[in-house]
Every structure is written in structure tokens, then in C-alpha cells.
Amino acid sequence: MKSISNIKTTAESLNCNCKINEPMSLHTTFKIGGNAELFVEVKTNKQLAEILKSCNDNNVPFMILGKGSNLLVSDKGLKGVVITLAGDFKKIDLLDNNTIYCGSGASLAKLCTKALACNLSGLEFAWGIPGSTGGAAFMNAGAYGGEMKDVIISVTHITPQGKIETLKKDELEMSYRHSVYKENGCIIIGVTVQLKNDEPAKIRAKMDDYMNRRKSKQPLEYPSAGSVFKRPEGAYAGTLIEQCNLKGVSVGDAQVSEKHAGFIINTGKATCEDVCNLIKKVQDTVKKETGYTLEREIILL
Numbered sequence: 001m002k003s004i005s006n007i008k009t010t011a012e013s014l015n016c017n018c019k020i021n022e023p024m025s026l027h028t029t030f031k032i033g034g035n036a037e038l039f040v041e042v043k044t045n046k047q048l049a050e051i052l053k054s055c056n057d058n059n060v061p062f063m064i065l066g067k068g069s070n071l072l073v074s075d076k077g078l079k080g081v082v083i084t085l086a087g088d089f090k091k092i093d094l095l096d097n098n099t100i101y102c103g104s105g106a107s108l109a110k111l112c113t114k115a116l117a118c119n120l121s122g123l124e125f126a127w128g129i130p131g132s133t134g135g136a137a138f139m140n141a142g143a144y145g146g147e148m149k150d151v152i153i154s155v156t157h158i159t160p161q162g163k164i165e166t167l168k169k170d171e172l173e174m175s176y177r178h179s180v181y182k183e184n185g186c187i188i189i190g191v192t193v194q195l196k197n198d199e200p201a202k203i204r205a206k207m208d209d210y211m212n213r214r215k216s217k218q219p220l221e222y223p224s225a226g227s228v229f230k231r232p233e234g235a236y237a238g239t240l241i242e243q244c245n246l247k248g249v250s251v252g253d254a255q256v257s258e259k260h261a262g263f264i265i266n267t268g269k270a271t272c273e274d275v276c277n278l279i280k281k282v283q284d285t286v287k288k289e290t291g292y293t294l295e296r297e298i299i300l301l
Helices: 002-013 045-057 108-117 133-138 200-217 237-243 272-290
Strands: 017-023 035-042 062-065 078-085 092-096 099-103 152-158 164-168 187-194 224-227 254-256 263-266
Touching: 002 017, 002 035, 002 045, 002 078, 035 045, 045 062, 045 078, 045 152, 045 187, 092 108, 099 108, 099 133, 108 133, 108 200, 133 187, 237 272, 254 272, 263 272
Parallel strands: 035 078, 062 078
Antiparallel strands: 017 035, 092 099, 099 187, 152 164, 152 187, 224 263, 254 263
């Protein structure tokens, strides 16, 4: 606890907002999760570098939190420091006529809105994905045939030691729900995308079309973490789950959505344990009845 106190003192000296024992259920779209030992909001690169240094000096684990849209957090909470990016990390700037720099803390929705305002096409697929831009780059988020790797030309990060670096597209190792950031330990602070000029009416029409599809097919009225499983080769997770008659199956208040079998929803007061047990039940049933192994896409903390 003394180590956490040291980091809290550092954060306060930097004018960072921080809270002890902050419920993670307030910061995830699943509305699930125990307390974070220390929750810190940083607004500048300097603040982030100093907090990282303090964590390393005190041998305390840390994690970066985006919009919490792809996370399932333990009921027991999280040891160490949860860092969320605000201030400068939410800035979005048009660099030239078709290139935008976006801070990693900005939502994908804000980035899509900026692209539309600049008459730039290429991000329509991301309209409605409820994550941060940094999180989307981290996992190469995608939908409706588009992925972040289609538009990203570079990513700027800070190393655990506080050094700022930029990786070009061919260094990002982006593939299905993967980037180099899943292994390199660096923290994304900004993303640069290159788009194409188009008529705003056409861009808006595509965005509206994708959003209408989401609303009609996905259980957006319930807390969830989006698609629970990665797409298995040669099949679709939701289709396999539906074929196994698992729609509507529940463990506690965690339920396989009746609207889209690829989603698990929180119908009330679902716990992490409820969701984990339901995930295992789905995986075991699908494996037994179809032979497919479903790999979890959501991140378990």
C-alpha cells in the first residue's frame, strides 16, 4: 500500500485526478468489475511519463484504460494503477487535405465525426464501434469489411521508460484483432490515419447504413463488451453458437443475447464469474457439437 501511496503522491504533485479503490464497473461497457487499487487520469505526455516512472520505481503494475469496451474485469478488482488518457490525448487535428492525427484517448466516434467534417472517407466502418482510437489501433478493430490497418499510416507511443517513438504502418504487424502493441509493452498515445476525399452526403449515407445495421442486429440496449469471440476460420462465431441452440442461455445475469448470439449481455447484476462460466459453457458446447474452438476476443483482466 505504501507503493500505491507513493504513486498517488506523485500523481497529485502533477495535478492528475486520482482515486483510491475506484469501481471498474463505472469504466467498462459491461458494467462489471471490482475496484482499481489506484485510478489516475493523465492529460499530457509529461504526466504520463512521470506516472510510468513512478510505477516502475515502486514495482507496481499498471494498465492503460480506453473506453473499456472490450474488457471483462475481475470481481476482485485490479492490483496496481489504472491510467486513463484525457486532455491532450483527446485532440484530433487535420494534418493535410487527407491525413488526420488523433490522440489515443479520443473516441472512434469523435474521429469518424472529424473525418466526415473534413469530407474524408475510409472510416465509415468504425462508426458505432464504442472504443477509443488507441484501443482500436491496439487490437486492429474492424467491422463490415474494414479494419484500422486499412487507414492507419503510423502510430506514436511512449515506452515504459518514457521515450516517445513512432512506428510506420509496416512496423505495426497488424492482422486480425492484433498489432505489435499486444507484445511490445509500449503505450499508444496517437494514431495517424490517411483517408480519401469524398462527398459528405455519400460518407454520411455509409455511416448511417452501418449504424442502422448495428442497431438492428446487435443488443446495444444492454451492457456488453461487443463480440465475445474471434471469428474462427471458415465460420462465424455467432452462427455456430446459434446452431447449438445457445441463444438466451444464462448464467446468473449473464446471457447469450437473443438478438445476436456472438454477444454476451449483462441483464442486471452480472458478475465477471457469471460471464466467465457462460463463456466456458458456450466454448465447450460449440466444441462438442461442431468441432470448432472459439477463442475469446474480449480481454479478461
